[in-house]
Amino acid sequence: MILKNKIHLVLATLLFVMVSCKAQNISKTKKSAKLEHPSLILTKSGVEKIKANLGSVPLFDRTLATVQAEVDAEILNGIEVPIPKDFSGGYTHERHKKNFLIIQKAGVLYQILDDEKYAKYVKDMLFQYAKIYPTLPVHPQTRSYARGKLFWQCLNDSNWLVYTSQAYDCVYNYLTEKERNYLEKDLFRPFAKFISVDNPQFYNRVHNHSTWGNVAVGMIALVMDDSKLLETALHGLKKDNIDPNAKDNDGGFIKKKGQKVGFLANLEEPFSPDGYYTEGPYYQRYAMYPFLVFAEALQNVKPELKIFEYKNGVLLKSINTLLNLTDTEGNFFPLNDGQKGMSYFSRELVSAVDIGYYYGGNQTDLLSIAKDQGEVLLDDTGLAVAIGIRDGLETPFVKKSINLTDGKNGDEGGVAILRAPGSKEDLTLVMKYSAHGLSHGHFDKLSFSYYEGGHEVLQDYGMSRYVNIQQKGGGNYLKENTTWAKQTIAHNTVIQNETSHFKGDFETGSSYHSEKYLFDVSNPKVQVISATESNAYPGTTLHRTQAIIKQDGFENPYLLDIVKINSETENQYDLPFYYFGQIMSTNFKYNVPEVLKPLGSKNGYQHLWNTGEGKSDSGNAKLSWFNKERFYTVTSVVSNEDELIFTRIGAKDPDFNLRNDPGFMIRKKNTKDTYFVNLVESHGHYDPVVEIATNAFSSVKNLKIAYSDEAYVAIQIETNSNDNLFLFSLKDSSNTSKHQIKIDNKTYEWIGAYKLTEINK
Amino acid sequence: MILKNKIHLVLATLLFVMVSCKAQNISKTKKSAKLEHPSLILTKSGVEKIKANLGSVPLFDRTLATVQAEVDAEILNGIEVPIPKDFSGGYTHERHKKNFLIIQKAGVLYQILDDEKYAKYVKDMLFQYAKIYPTLPVHPQTRSYARGKLFWQCLNDSNWLVYTSQAYDCVYNYLTEKERNYLEKDLFRPFAKFISVDNPQFYNRVHNHSTWGNVAVGMIALVMDDSKLLETALHGLKKDNIDPNAKDNDGGFIKKKGQKVGFLANLEEPFSPDGYYTEGPYYQRYAMYPFLVFAEALQNVKPELKIFEYKNGVLLKSINTLLNLTDTEGNFFPLNDGQKGMSYFSRELVSAVDIGYYYGGNQTDLLSIAKDQGEVLLDDTGLAVAIGIRDGLETPFVKKSINLTDGKNGDEGGVAILRAPGSKEDLTLVMKYSAHGLSHGHFDKLSFSYYEGGHEVLQDYGMSRYVNIQQKGGGNYLKENTTWAKQTIAHNTVIQNETSHFKGDFETGSSYHSEKYLFDVSNPKVQVISATESNAYPGTTLHRTQAIIKQDGFENPYLLDIVKINSETENQYDLPFYYFGQIMSTNFKYNVPEVLKPLGSKNGYQHLWNTGEGKSDSGNAKLSWFNKERFYTVTSVVSNEDELIFTRIGAKDPDFNLRNDPGFMIRKKNTKDTYFVNLVESHGHYDPVVEIATNAFSSVKNLKIAYSDEAYVAIQIETNSNDNLFLFSLKDSSNTSKHQIKIDNKTYEWIGAYKLTEINK
Incomplete structure (x- = not known):
């Protein structure tokens, strides 16, 4: 080729x-x-200013000392x-x-x-x-x-x-x-x-x-x-x-x-007007260094190009976007091919933040990131940042709920991030309904990952690669990146007939993107992202709606997840959840096999061990687990026929390249139209030093689809203390339209696409 | 019963x-x-002193404020x-x-x-x-x-x-x-x-x-x-x-x-003269509160009992012992039944440290622990500690290599801890050759665990229990504690014929203990613990020698592990290593199965999935893995016939009670007398933010048994830069005896049980 x-x-x-x-x-x-020298990153006047400030700007001086020590050691080394x-x-x-x-x-x-x-x-x-x-x-x-x-x-x-x-x-x-x-x-x-x-x-x-x-x-x-x-x-x-x-x-x-x-x-x-880079944040980070350092050089040498104003100032905007694509610890969400652990502490982001501050109008919230980074560029931009920090100008960098369009013109789907403060840390949903993301894209339309602070509650696997670790395939992409990490089953989204979206075909996948249906975070207690995908499986439409809801009776905001599926044919649908940690309890019976077999033979299924199977006859399947001193529960609306499958990654992995992480999957067989409805709670705490478990149980007494037709769905969320309905219009996302449905002979009316309302009995 | x-x-x-x-x-x-009141923990004069100091002793005042806020909230609550x-x-x-x-x-x-x-x-x-x-x-x-x-x-x-x-x-x-x-x-x-x-x-x-x-x-x-x-x-x-x-x-x-x-x-x-509590540190911690609080009360009300002087002051000694039974983060080594994560930050240890300081002659190193704990008892002892800290009297609590005898009279084996500073953090070996430890004891003679800082390099599984987490068997011991955690195979020690030590029989196990052969840490570069066990398998003697060695050519001190086995009969011997993290490479070929089967049917083997098997024809089996940003390698002397088995915990676990941790096992079949010789390295670093792997490969070029007879063994450790012999006398541990053996026509002489010497070629 x-x-x-x-x-x-x-x-x-x-x-x-x-x-x-x-x-x-x-x-x-x-x-x-x-043309004088230096002129690209350092400039003659910049150097003079730096020299004049030496010894009086602590962060700059510290960085300089560190760099000097490092370079001196190398000079000694030869x-x-x-x-x-x-x-x-x-x-x-x-x-x-x-x-x-x-x-x-x-x-x-x-x-x-x-x-x-x-x-x-x-x-x-x-x-x-x-x-x-x-x-x-x-x-x-x-x-x-x-x-x-x-x-x-x-x-x-x-x-x-x-x-x-x-x-x-x-x-x-x-x-x-x-x-x-x-x-x-x-x-x-x-x-x-x-x-x-x-x-x-x-x-x-x-x-x-x-x-x-x-x-x-x-x-x-x-x-x-x-x-x-x-x-x-x-x-x-x-x-x-x-x-x-x-x-x-x-x-x-x-x-x-x-x-x-x-x-x-x-x-x-590759940049959308929102500054989202289609390959995803890991590669955006990688590309930011050349983008920005060259922009800085162009600005210094060829100011007439006005490079920072190019495409409505997308370069500067992208810095802010990239910072928003991190968890509370500064780690990038590993969308598409992304190595976990990469964060805004990388050298590329030190450049980005400093250059962004200097050329982007001195946004003081960038100073708090720079302060966290603890180092600056040794140039005009770094000096400006260090002076700003010295002078105490920094303000918190507040990551808000945000919708980032994908595509050159911002019309190729996107990535939505919903954030809500929890009792301990922020809960963050990352929902992906973007374009494919070039060669580093994954086949995971309408997938999501979920975070509490810096912890992954439900993970995106990221890539199967150990960057620069020679033992692992020369530090390059491992074959399991293709056979597992890119496959749909590796993500928390719907898989039809054990086949990846677009049959896992790059060319087909690159031709399509999901469509936003609704992004509304105007009410901090009910934040909603909703998107559709109708090309991943021809003849089948997926419509996923996810809401982070802060409601009485719950310690933390919870994630309500509704996937509506319409198909022309009968299919098998799988929806996996990749959690971390230890299973605490289920509300259903299951059996564990004597011998572990792979769940399937291809499209990533060959890498999953089937570690247990069960069914629930209560209308709900509830799985609670424990991780990082906290309890989590997913409650799902299920039928008696739905298969509840426990998995572990690692089958057919002859070089032990995969992480052996656990999963839980709901499987619906021989189904045309259906719903997956799930509610994910973070609750409680257990500290092994104190040995007291607080709020160790789910607050959800019952979860059900109280109403559904082509145009509406209503999810009923019952706790011990209250009973609520989440009403949703599936065909009209306008925030002014009026809607009305009748449930149990009671009429519910609302304006706009959704409403959360208490049922008064 | x-x-x-x-x-x-x-x-x-x-x-x-x-x-x-x-x-x-x-x-x-x-x-x-x-009799006046209060008189047990608080005393009338103590209260007066506390009142007189209120507002002037920061740590005491802070603790008081915290406690007051907590109690006030409860009073409000009713x-x-x-x-x-x-x-x-x-x-x-x-x-x-x-x-x-x-x-x-x-x-x-x-x-x-x-x-x-x-x-x-x-x-x-x-x-x-x-x-x-x-x-x-x-x-x-x-x-x-x-x-x-x-x-x-x-x-x-x-x-x-x-x-x-x-x-x-x-x-x-x-x-x-x-x-x-x-x-x-x-x-x-x-x-x-x-x-x-x-x-x-x-x-x-x-x-x-x-x-x-x-x-x-x-x-x-x-x-x-x-x-x-x-x-x-x-x-x-x-x-x-x-x-x-x-x-x-x-x-x-x-x-x-x-x-x-x-x-x-x-x-x-239960206390040995060294202050080691036979059940292990987790239960020692639990018992410390009643022991010490009652001792304090007795000292206040019945000073004539001189309770703190009882058994040569064992109570005060035991505080120091318990603090030494922690990793660098203060977490107790989970010997026997111990829940991981319990540490000297527990309330029992706050009491212990304060009481120990007050009644034990104001050891200033305890103040640094108390300062870490960040709280004190609200009594005379806590006040004294807080004053000491306020006055800056604390000195570092230095954990040294230490041997702790077990048994009432200190003659029932023990636990040895070898510590050596590494390039990043301390490396710590915990070797157990103690008595059984009452009902909470495990069948793990001559087992060990290995730490780097607060990380487990090779783990002791601890107990199978979620203390006070109701969902998991009412928070009590799970049946897997008996079927897995207590079994020998759950530990990094030798298992004969897939049967636990003492056939897993508590009464038999309680009648015996291992014997110390040598504990010598006089040379900080070669620290040695050696012990024997001849009752776990009648007719078989196990003699395990472990040394932490600081040697040129290695980034960190390494662990040399020599198990000599002598038996009257032919047996199968297994030696597992329970590591954490991701396999990086092996120097041998292995196959992974299409279907996972349990490794055995009983004695804990039923809980291990066999995830791969291989053999090595190079004389060495080398396994490298990656965990917590560091690389580790175990190099083992093996024969062509030795089976190299990869495992994962979790088979036959119908309630998902077990942690699914990985293991690596060396199996020798149909063997009477033999050796297991292993060298464990911690090396290198990989930070996903920088994406540079340093020193990612083992430094061991070849490991072999250069000499062995009934009385001596010599292990040759070859690196790219040097070639060393570890010479060891198996029958005479005196530090004055002279020894001599001939290897490759060269005579080696040494005094004392062991010597590390370079081979000059």
Whole structure:
């Protein structure tokens, strides 16, 4: 699938070289005219300001001391530029990665501290790279669709150039013109050419990979003041001849026919107007660094581009969006391929917050995040943040309930986050009804995850990968990412006939998105998200409504979850819940098998052990579990025929790549139209030091569908102290329409799509 | 099995009533002579001192404010004394428990704050209890061998009286003589009689239950100044007619023939001279409160008893011992039946530390524990501690490597703790070669657990019970405690022929203990514990030697584990390791089954799923895993025939009572004499925010038995940078003996039992 049209490559190369040469001439002219150094991230005036403030801005000084200690240790250690050999996690990979991180810092230290040892370190390292680069073959590891030279993929080579460009900028004037010419000729220009012209399938895309590639070329173009090269960064290669059917290693398309490419296209397309990045927060975080650092550089060198105002200021907006895509501890929700544990404490988010504060109008709530992060960028933006913190300007960053549209124009579904304060910590629902999310997307329409504070109550599995841990498939995606993590069954959503949404087909899935039906958080006691999906299973419509409700008789807000299914055919529907911890009790009988068998043979089912099965004849299935000192209960409306299945992940896992987490599943067989109705409670507490269990039991006495037709559904929630109805209009989400239904001869009327009302008996 | 010799009970009752009446007369005489109130925990002079210091001792003031807020809330809430009905975790149980905890605090507040509302609250509650007690039947739950009245077991009734006696003491003078007579006649005396005379099988034992019973009677005896009753507390009932074969619910014997009973016997027998309590730290913690609070009361009222000097001051020593039986976070090692998460932050340890400081010569290292605890007792001892902290007197509590003998005379094996500082946190080995530990003991001779900081690297399962969580078997021991947690296979030790030590028979197990061979921590770089067990499997001798070794070429100290087995017969030997987290890699091939089957059918094996099997032909089996951001590797010397088995707990668990933790097992079949040799490393780090894995691979290149005969073993530990021998004398542990062996024609000589030496090639 990898492009190998040699003739075109040769032509493109020729063109590039010509453009490059011409650009060199132009830039030489311009350079002598005015470009000063540093000018990208650090600026001459910025450096002066930093120097003037040294010793008086604690957070900046602390960061500087830490960075200095780190760089000094590396200088002592000596420079190592090994011949590339390993995958991520391996020695040469990690060494080159460390090199570019350190060289960027050394450049900054040279500027701020005026100590030549740092400039010399940068120069020496650059020379070592320049020495090996011209004869360096393509990386020996063959797995990537776009192999790099220093690393196994061009992506990491691009990382290298993004950071190294900054170092070069910082020592530009320390070097002689001859030295610069040598570095540019033997290292930077061929490097930029390799990741662009030589790898158009990598460079000329809309993808986080290409963003890195474009920015790498753009950054070095800015340092070298090469406007033609910059043009290539902003708008991509003019020619690439990419096969419109070509795919990358993750199964994602390289490039659609006629698609715009380059940095601006990468800014335009994957970001929705709300600043949601279609791949999900894990990759948004990854892409934020090149996006923002290049934006900062462009703002400094080419202010006339007004890059921060591009697409209604989407770059700055996306910072706020990304911060909202975290739990109370700052961990990103692992939507699509996301490694758990990644958080706003990452270096990319330190950049994002500092740049966002500086260029986004000094929002003081960002200062509280920066204070948490405990470090700042060593540039104008970081200085501004540190001064703001020193001066006590920070205000809390309040994460609210929010709906984030997906798609370039914000019309391809989205992700809704409902938050409500609980007795102990915030409860947070993340409901996903977005577009597919490019090659890192999962087949999980209308899925959700649920959090209490920083704990996962009902999890999104995230990805099956140990990033940069060599033992695990070279730190790359494991095959179980495809066979499990991407499959629908790995998510808390409906699976029809044991087949993933869109039959697990990337091309089909990429053509569709779910539709928002309602997002309404105007009443903090009843917050609602409702969305539909009618393409995942042709002939079947799924309509999921989730509400976080704060109600008397419950210690905490609870999650009410209503899935309405309409189908033209009889099917089997499964709805799993992936909880954590220990089962406390059920209200139904179940049997555990003598021997564990996989629940199915494909589409992810082959990875689930069936650890028990039961049925309930009470109309409700109730499962309580205990995790992190707290009790949780899911109460579900079920029929006598519904199968209640306990599972554990881990079957057919020959390399023990999967986490062996538990699940609970409700299965309805031979059904056309039906409902799944569930109520999830967090309740009580148990501390093993005190050994007292409080509120250890569910407050739900009975849950039932009190009414349903094509247009309405009413869910009755009975506790020991009260009895409530959640009335919902399924066909009209207007907040002014009037509705009326009759239940038990009593008429209920309401205005707007939903109402929670007490039943007075 | 419960005693029901009615005639004897009647006689005993008669005797008790006579003694009681007589005592009442005596006490009346004595009372008018001098006993003042309060006198047990608070004293008149102590209260004056406390009042004089109010407002000037921050930790004391804070604790007081917290307690006051708690009691005030309860007073507002109103008194509830429900008719007993529930097991632990249930409403009536938890309410009565809360009552006794609150009433004790209210009594203290009355004394310190001179506010009558607290006295009235105590009085009103006592009156409500006095009103129901005379007609209260035995508790309706029938599970206990000694059912209480307020609670399902006499144990909890005794808890009640221990606390309530203190409250009574505090309001003694607030009550009229008539009120006191009423309370004593209708509540306290019949209460004391019920838990002693009416339940000798509970009261006349050596067991933590009886300790509580004895102390309950002793405390109320001290308040009522009833010396005869006090005598019953100190030395037990003179008559009980307990069947020497009778057992309690846990399968423990009630009383051996001729065994001494009462408080002093309970102090004498279960504590070793080192202050180790034979049941283990979880129950030592539980027993510490009655032991120490009664000791404090005795010291105040009967100083002539010199209770703190009893058995060489074992009570005070035991506090230090118990603090040493915790990980770096203060959590107790869950030896025997112990619920994980119990720690020195429990209220019992707050008492213990404060009392230990006050009566034990003001050890300033206890202050640092008290400071961590963040609260103090509201009495003389707590005031002293709070003043010490206010004055900055605390010094660090340094937990050292320590050997704790078990058994009344310290000659019944023991528990060794080896600690060594690691690059990140302390590494701690807990090796158990003790006596059985009464009814809460596990069949796990020569087992161990291993910690890094507060993380379990290789776990002791602890008990199978959710204390006070009603849903789980009424909060009591689950049947899996017997079928799994107590079985040998649940522990990191050798199992022969899939049968637990002593065939899992309590009586046999209780007759034996392991023997220490060597404990030597004189060299901080090579700390050694070595012990033998020759009774667990008649005809087989196990000799386990474990060393924590700090050696060049390793990031952290490693654990070297050598088990030598000699047997008269051919057997199967299993050695499991219960780790946590995710498998990273192995150096051997294995297969995972299509269907999971239990590893065996009994003795705990029925609870283990066999999740994979392999063999190694390299002489070593190496398993690496990842947990809590760190890497771990166990490298084992194996033969081509050894079976390498992966397991997961959870088979045959119809109520999902077990934690589904993973394990790895080495199995040797048809073997008489053999060795298990293992090396456990903690290495490296991976932070998902930074996504860099450092030192992710084991440093062990090869591990082998370089020499072995009856008297010596030498283990060769080869890394990439060096090659070392651990030389060990198996028959002579003297530290002065000279040894000599020849390996590869080279002679090695050493003095003392062991030596670590580099091989110079």
